[in-house]
Amino acid sequence: MTAGRYANKRKMSRLERKNTLIAYSFLAPNFLGFLIFTLVPVVFSVVLSLLDWGGGQNAEWVGLGNFSFIFDEFSFQDSNLGIALKNTVFYTAMTVPLTIVCALGLAMILNRGVKGANIFRAALFFPYVASLVAICVCWNFLLMKDGIVNQILGAFGIVMDKSWTSSRDLAIWAIIIVSTWKNAGYYMVMYLAGLQGVPAELYEAATMDGANAWQKFRKVTLPMLTPTTFFCSIMMVISCFKIYDVVAIMTQGGPGRSTKMLVTYIFELSFGGEGIATSAQYGVASAVAMVLLVIVLLVTFIQFRGEKKWVNYM
């Protein structure tokens, strides 16, 4: 009895070991490059958050000094970290749902067999392809005081006396709009690819059960798209938390600090802002990045747990 169990266990572990080796062989080509060019520098930057380093020969161990600097430098509410965190969270909380709804909606429409779907798909994907400088300059024009967006709003009786990027309240919305506009097509493509994986039989079965369109969407489409949604939402949350380029080109974090984001702040600490030279506080910048990392990992972890639950249903 006991002997048999032992043998069984050894057999299992040998199989497991073999399995693990095969798994590692699958991972190896990607992992090696990933390790050298990404993981090691990232780990280095984690260590960096505990150092005072300006990019040169001397680095000094400061323990949690960088963290205490960003957290209780002044009252948190008015500190750069506090404001950047607030802006980033708001931006993420608005952009992610907005983009997902747009992307999924577009994918659903296009998946219904519209005539000219090819053209629509390409047109809607176009914003993602264009170079960012050109796009941001362009949107700044459209969102100007006398720009076309304000003219249209004016026709509906909403009078705007300012460019969007000149207003403390609207500047962040300008960023949200441009991000959504740019990325909706990208995630739409993700969803389109995901939708192809939903077996037609499921819909047939649902139709036979007398489900209406909404029920089919709720009970078939959404659950079957869970891996895609999981991927899209995590990628989106992460990229929203890392928002930098659009802000740098459109508002430079302004007016005031109304669009200052976490990475804008990180950048400022490492390399200075517009017309402001380097601060080279790489240690402090890393500490801010660690705050960002913890938040993102937390969100990812929650979504990860959720996904496991969902995917098991399949």
Added chain:
Amino acid sequence: MKKIVSLVLALMMLATMGAAMGEGKTTLTVACWDLATTPYYAAIENGYEAANSNVDIVWVDLASQDYNIKASTMLSGKDTTDLYCVKELSDMQNWANEGHIIALDDYVAQKAYDLSKYAGMDACYVSVADGKQYALPFRADFWVLFYNKTLFDAAGIDYPTNDMTWDEYADLAVELKGDGVYGTHYHTWLSAAVNWAVCDGVNTLADGDYDDLAYFYELLQGLEDAGACMTYDELKASGLHYSGAFAQGNIAMLPMGYWYASTMCGYIKDGTASFDWGMTAVPHLDGVAAGSSFGSPTGIAVSAYSANQEAACDFAAWMCSEDGAKAIAATGTRPAYVSEEVAAVMASAEFMPTDETSLAALLPTAIALEWPIGEGVNEIKTAVNEEHTLIMTREISIEEGIANMEERAADYVK
């Protein structure tokens, strides 16, 4: 096979290196920005190579808007580029602190190099930390007032003079306003709007006291309201650059850094702009000497990772010497080295205005530093700039903005 190829390549490299050494030619690589559009780099290169036939100067062009990012990263990676132009003063302080660039004191002492001709600009490159000289200035830009003579003539108004107060200037701007014509133009920078407060040489922008900015903010907003200049909102959203704006020919005056003179020369040369233009000293406040301005130098530093530090020092010294200054001045740019001869070369640059007033504007009575150097200045600069954008977009009142500046700067003022 691969090995053989790489071996052959390595041998070839060695051979070429040997050949280069055989000739005894040293190559110096110099990091700079806007190589293609800045004529003085070529002038410096030609001038130096003519005097030192055994040295080959190679410019390394880095994107201007990301210069400090790239240069700092290269230095952290111990890149072997020999010299770095210094775009921002605080860059140099950081590089010196990190041991990226070498102190030039020994070289200066050994060659008995004369620092007195820089009108104090050399002091900007003394490290706050150890008091050593880490770079030399080759360019020193101060602010002047550019004006469009053609528009003044059309309006029948006398040209501005080198002795004009800010109030007179504001009146003039309103007077010049016409159909599609703006009296003046302010770029969106903090410097263009209110840096004038430092011209008296008493205050700096890092001293934590910003009451003296109120006058300039009020003046500017008054001009905006009167329609005498484009609004900040418009400029910021459209991204309109002052260089193109003034070249358009519908702006009568433009307070701007002297570097714009060489851009204007280029515009006249290629036909982008077709009007008469001139320069005067920037206006001044009552009680401040006429011809007072502010500015910043541009310098050159020697990398600690250079294999040819001796030769690099020699090149840096030449670039900042009278000979180098003449080469720079001939392209319409103002070198840091000041002498009558250099001023004469500067005035004779192609397409420069030649009237008396413009020539006199080349010699300001006093130049205050745009921003001082020191610890905490970067943070103050960020805070003041941020509040500046709020004032200019009229999200908050001038008083409120200045109060915010003072409150936020107080945390860093040493």
Added chain:
Amino acid sequence: MNQATMKTSRRKKADVKFVISKVVTYLLLTALTVIALLPFVWMISSSLKSSIDVFSIPMRWIPESFRWENYVEIWQKVPLVKYFQNTVIVALVVTFMQIVTSSFAAYAFAKMQFKGRDVLFMCYIGTIAVPWQVYMVPQFIMMRSVGLYDTLWSLVALQSFSAFGVFLMRQFYLGIPNDLSEAARIDGLSEYGIWARIILPLAKPAIATLTIFTFVNTWNDYMGPMIYLTTDSVKTIQLGLRRFIQAYTAEYNLIMAASLCSLIPVTVVFLFLQRYFIEGIATTGMKG
């Protein structure tokens, strides 16, 4: 009213409903397409203006005079052909490497049980979460020490092994029912065989997606080339674009013209691959 007319009226009602829903769908799609393309109209219009006219207020949608020479000038002002070549090479190599290594690695994450799988996966995701700006300097130091600085290989090394690709492929693999791979295992297929014969053919839409994203991202990357490339002969298209924004002037008309030109290759790739989005698992005869 007899039965027959009631039936026809009901059918008519359904027809009307159908027509209305079609009309609404097309109107909506058209409106969204207009929004998506509006900025491009502005770009085209700006690319035909002089650098000063781009900023004229109020803006003109149709330029006063068409400056077609902008499209000639961009090729003369900067070595755009060389930049295009470099970018094409990098984008192709990166995309190829990315597809091969990611689709391979993702198999282990999605379809195999092994020790440390979840931890390793979190490691991958974790690195996506760290902003590149933070580890840019350490990475530069690594890259320089292995001698890749200022070569196109640095970009290949930078982007070929991204965690993004692994993550994307894993998600698509998860959507492929496990029964398939189990059945193949019972039939005696090795893991490599399952990957090559079962999973990969089913993952065509995913591969098409990843190809497009990798290609576009590599094509539009600015910061990477900015940091890693210095010599003119190895620079990429985005660096070339930025050369029209110089310290004292910003020639947005040329930027617009050049970025419109730079759109062409990416669009071609997209148009070429987009059929794979419709011809996915559902039509390859797989029954879930």
